[in-house]
Amino acid sequence: MKAIKVSELNKYIKKYIAMDYLLNDLLVQGEISSLKKHSNGNIYLTLKDEKASIDAIIYSKDAREIKFDINEGDKVEAKASLSIYEKNARLSLYIRDIRLQGLGELYEKFLYLKDSLDKEGLFSQDHKKQIPFYPRSIGLITSPTGAAVKDFLSILKRRNDSIDVNLYPVNVQGVNAKDDILKALEYFSNNPEDVVVLTRGGGSLEDLFVFNDEELARTIYNFKTPIISAIGHEVDYVISDFVSDLRAPTPSAAAELVSMSKDDLNNSLFLLSSRMNARIDNKLNESKSDLEDIYIRLNNSLLDKIKNYRLDLIKKSRTIYINKPNLNDQRLSLEKNLLELKQALKVKLILKKVELDNLIEKMDSLSPENKQRVSLEDSLNSLMKIKLDKRIKSKRSELNFAKKRLDYSLNSLVNSNKKNLFKSYDSLVKFKTENMPIVENMDKEEIISVKSLDKGKKVKLSFKDGSARLLVEDIELRS
Incomplete structure (x- = not known):
């Protein structure tokens, strides 16, 4: 037997493996480890289980099609082909597609769209509109024959039957569901209500998948009226739940969130009335206090003016007398x-x-x-x-x-x-x-000059409201 070169051997092995169609269309399960993302877009990793491991590579053109972020420790299913690297005969899997193990393609699309819209900011709380505290009219988008509409209307009627409901019937699953829902949103955009509720009952991932549509999500995001998403059961989550202004876990919960019972309304009105009366009382007390302060200031000012007027009159009288x-x-x-x-x-x-x-x-x-x-x-x-x-x-x-x-x-x-x-x-x-007292001697003669007083003599001092008798102890003359 003639000897062959190592390179010829590796080339033969590679060709032999390529001829096996089973090795060219493999579906391999394993856990990701030794993950490396190259700057050129290629992804290098190792797939392993409890007993063995194998190197794998995802070329950049295939990596761009992956619908989720690959992370260390993820358990995945990979569509791949087996081949070797001729230079060292290293065996590797060349992965064409990969998805998380145990999840179907629809769920992968859901996760991919959810991650993409979240990064874009469509789920931001800053963009969400406030749901009206007491709406008078509701736009309802749902199937007219499902259990969701019956539960919603029953709860709403029991809590508050004064709210008007405008039902727009749509298909909530199937090929026409998306177009029906978009037409309903367009109708309520042209004929606005206080709030719009998009709802349906529970179902499988396939049944609910119309609410994971990107066009529907962007329409809800740009909708001017506050919108509530109530799709499926409490454990079910769809894209419309994240992009709407409020998520209700069930249609019945949506009816409770969008309405206030008459008892709650009466209690709220009572509290508001009490607060208003308290504020009015406080305001009246403040105004009364302000008026009292103003009265005191005006009264003091008036007394000062009267005092100044009296002093001025006395000065003028003295000038005239002089x-x-x-x-x-x-x-x-x-x-x-x-x-x-x-x-x-x-x-x-x-x-x-x-x-x-x-x-x-x-x-x-x-x-x-x-x-x-x-x-x-x-x-x-x-x-x-x-x-x-x-x-x-x-x-x-x-x-x-x-x-x-x-x-x-x-x-x-x-x-x-x-x-x-x-x-x-x-x-x-x-x-x-x-205002001024009158000074008289004991003979009832009025005294207008200190010269008319005698030391040790008594004088009578008459006021407006009475009189007093005084004894002159000392006399001082002004120059």
């Missing part, structure tokens, strides 16, 4: 000046008359020639006298007019000051009568 002698002195001075003016004018007129009489006597004692000359002078003097008389008369008129104006101004000034004085005096007397 200036009263000056006004009298001014009047007396004006009257004195007027009298002196009249006397001076009278004396001047008498002197002029005496001067005229002397001139006449002098004329009588002159000769005829002098008389003629004097006559001429007299005529001239007469003319001068006429002019002088006119001037005197004019000055007298001006003097009389000035006197009248002076009298009028003086009288006006005196009357005005007198009125102001009387008005201030009346105010002072009134203020004094109402």
Whole structure:
């Protein structure tokens, strides 16, 4: 026998294995270990069981089709072919498809879609809308003949029969189920209700799989009205449960979540009424306290203003009392000046008359020639006298007019000051009568100056609401 090379032997073994169709279409069960994901996309791993292990590889083009994340320790079923690496004759499985052991293809699709939509953010709580606390109308999407619609309507009627229900009948499984549900969602999008409930009873994974559709999930995610998903039994989960605004474990639970019983409503109304009344009472108490504070501030401000007004009135009264002698002195001075003016004018007129009489006597004692000359002078003097008389008369008129104006101004000034004085005096007397005490000696004579007091004597002090008797112990005079 002729010897062959190792490379020829390995090539023969590889060709021989490739000719075996059983080794080219294997379904192998095992647990993943020694998992390595290469940067080029290839995945290298080892499949093992309790007694043995074998190396395996998943090329990048097949790895991209896997519907779940492969992890160390996963128990899987792998569709593969057996071959060797010619260089070292290392035996390996070349895996074309892989899935988790014990799960069917539908569940793998469910897990893949769930993981994909979750990463995209369609299950985020931030996007979920608040379910109305007390909806008045409900849009119901379900089969009209199933047990789910009967359970839902029965619970809703028992809890609160005042809620309107608008049923849109659909197929909940089968080839037409998806299109029916999408049409129902489109209808309620154009005819919105307060909340929409998508529900059906229990079933197998295949029966519920229409609710794992990606297009349906995205439609629910973009739906404007709050939507509740109540599919199957409590242990059943579908994609619509995760993407909806609220998941109810059963149709009956959905009816309870979407409605409030009349007893609960009455209790809530009672609590709200109690809280509202308490807030009203608190607000009234706060307002009452604020009004009392405002009243106290206004009252204090008014008292301060009255006090300031009294002090100002006292000051003005004192000013008038001090200036009263000056006004009298001014009047007396004006009257004195007027009298002196009249006397001076009278004396001047008498002197002029005496001067005229002397001139006449002098004329009588002159000769005829002098008389003629004097006559001429007299005529001239007469003319001068006429002019002088006119001037005197004019000055007298001006003097009389000035006197009248002076009298009028003086009288006006005196009357005005007198009125102001009387008005201030009346105010002072009134203020004094109402607010200031009256001091009298034992002879009932009013005392207005400290000079009228005698040390060791008693005085009577009268107030608005009573009187008191005081003994003068000491007297101090102000400069």
